[in-house]
Amino acid sequence: MDAVRLIGVGRRALADSHEAPDVMVEAWQAQSLAQAIGSRLAVAGPPELRGEALGLSEIGGRGCGALTSPLFGVDRIRAAQLSEIPDARETLTGLGALLGEVGIALVGIASTAAEDRIYWQCMEAIDAADECQDRILEMLRRLTDREHALTESAGDPDPAEEEAGSGGGGAGGLGGSHGPALRARPGVTRRAVVEMGAVMEIQTDPEWVG
Numbered sequence: 001m002d003a004v005r006l007i008g009v010g011r012r013a014l015a016d017s018h019e020a021p022d023v024m025v026e027a028w029q030a031q032s033l034a035q036a037i038g039s040r041l042a043v044a045g046p047p048e049l050r051g052e053a054l055g056l057s058e059i060g061g062r063g064c065g066a067l068t069s070p071l072f073g074v075d076r077i078r079a080a081q082l083s084e085i086p087d088a089r090e091t092l093t094g095l096g097a098l099l100g101e102v103g104i105a106l107v108g109i110a111s112t113a114a115e116d117r118i119y120w121q122c123m124e125a126i127d128a129a130d131e132c133q134d135r136i137l138e139m140l141r142r143l144t145d146r147e148h149a150l151t152e153s154a155g156d157p158d159p160a161e162e163e164a165g166s167g168g169g170g171a172g173g174l175g176g177s178h179g180p181a182l183r184a185r186p187g188v189t190r191r192a193v194v195e196m197g198a199v200m201e202i203q204t205d206p207e208w209v210g
Helices: 003-015 020-044 047-066 088-111 116-155 159-165
Strands: 193-195 198-200
Touching: 003 020, 003 088, 020 047, 020 088, 020 116, 047 116, 088 116
Parallel strands: none
Antiparallel strands: 193 198
């Protein structure tokens, strides 16, 4: 199953979990998925993401270690079902939202925990989820920078056209004797914000398919 679908399954399962043990199992599943996605992007993702992706994988593994491993077979571990990452931006945005929801759910469990062991497991997992989100935000920023660079490269004027334009300034132009004509370059502004489950102004990255 691809990463986007697995994330969707995880978010629905977390929303349907109301008891502490079920919430902690879903938190473990989310951290495990973060580990798997980070590992996959570190090996085969866009080059700009690979360092942060490796960090995401390591932190996801630490988050899994903070929680008690669920007692079920590999076939029920969603990370083991990961087949592909169809779109890096969409995947990271969804994963960030999932981890934000996990953090909120674990805060609720920690605040009512009767055992210190459960409390500290939740706190360590919350810290790991927050760190994962930091890595995700950095990767989304790097994807945006990459898109800007590609857009600017595609929008560079032809040198011959630029030289020809330097002598054709009219009454309202910016060329003529004052130098080459100034041309506005197309720009794209994209911003991805993943914070506590909120996703705003997200656009997919058509330049890369995992």
